Amino acid sequence: MHSFWYRANALLTFAVTILALLCATASISDNLNAPSPTAEIQVLNINWFQKQTHGNDEVSLTLNITADLQSLFTWNTKQLFIFVAAEYKTPKNALNQVSLWDDIIPTKESAKFSIHTSNKYRFVY
Known part of the structure; x- marks a missing residue:
């Protein structure tokens, strides 16, 4: 059985990993845009x-x-x-x-x- 702090750490690590992936996806999608004003x-x-x-x-x-x-x-x-x-x-x-x-x-x-x-x-x- 895992302690409360171990589970909280695992949840926080998972959330930060997902946030980092979303930030990387947003950055890549903006860099792929080729504006032509x-x-x-x-x-x-x-x-x-x-x-x-x-x-x-x-x-x-x-x-x-x-x-x-x-x-x-x-x-x-x-x-x-x-x-x-x-x-x-x-x-x-x-x-x-x-x-x-x-x-x-x-x-x-x-x-x-x-x-x-x-x-x-x-x-x-």
Whole structure:
């Protein structure tokens, strides 16, 4: 006859083994997913270009953003945070990045979209 602690240890070991197998299965199933998102961004118009007094320039753009991000949603994805960034070089820095627009995609159904918008954040360079 086995003691209570021996049986509790056997039950706990079995439960942890099953949990580890479930975690490994979940990890493998997520790694087998091969997403293929597509996106296209067009600058339709430069609304205004302003030279500032301290040497920087500020630009307002009209963008057309078309994307199909539905393949990024899996059983493990609740929402997507997407953004559009501009990259440019200056004599001081080899790489500068400025966020122009962002959004949160809450569902797979809303992950296929086409919008016509202006930059949400100031583009100063």
